[in-house]
Amino acid sequence: MLITPSGIPYEKMTPEMIVTLPLSAENAPKTTVKPSSEWRFHRDILRAKPNVQAVVHAHPIYATALAMNRQEIRACHYMIAAFGGDTVPVADYALFGTDALSGTVTKALANRSGCLMANHGAVVVGDTLDSALWRMVELETLAKGYATSLSIGAPHILSESEIKETLAAFKDYGLRTAF
Incomplete structure (x- = not known):
């Protein structure tokens, strides 16, 4: 695998x-x-x-912010289907760069x-780098919408049948992406 180096700002990378x-x-x-300290979970x-x-x-x-609250993203928007189910889950906390974090x-x-990732950040995958980058942008957009909706009330959560319908429709949606 190819992975970015540890501790080097992106604008300084070659x-x-x-x-x-x-x-x-x-x-x-x-x-x-040195490879990124998170090379283990990339590999795994x-x-x-x-x-x-x-x-x-x-x-x-x-x-x-949601990860710091250990709060999953629920099915508040149909784009949750871009992540393969009715939630974006939160991986349990473990120290960065460890096998324990890779496992969670x-x-x-x-x-x-x-x-x-509890008290840390986010991880997404794709069948291409473009699809994974697209998914990270979608995750942050979804997280922003969810956090905003929580600040003004209780967002309506889509039903199980609505999510199943959306997941089926997503099979032909935009970029081909690996779940």
Whole structure:
């Protein structure tokens, strides 16, 4: 897998700084540039989800705020279907960069294509980098809408049948995406 380096601002990154790491690796490579501290969950997600070709991890404001409250995103909008079900779950907390965090994130993504990470951020997957990046933007948009709706009342949650109908309709929606 290819992964961004640890601790280098994106605007300072060059293509040569991208770290190559075999999916079979059990330890970070001894290279001049260290891989992201989150390389373990990237690796484990790719191992667990063979249709996934891209993992995007970020700390967008609204998704992270919900993650800090350990509050999943419920089916308040039909775009929840972009994540494979009726919620965007929250992975349990574990220290960044650890096998424990990898385990909680991989578990939360078992039947989903995105999750929040308790007191941390968010992770999404896709069958291409474009689809994963699209999904991260959708996750933050959904999180912003959900957080805003919670601030003015109780959002109406779509029913199980409405979600099933939406998931079926999503099979032909826009970018082909891996769940």
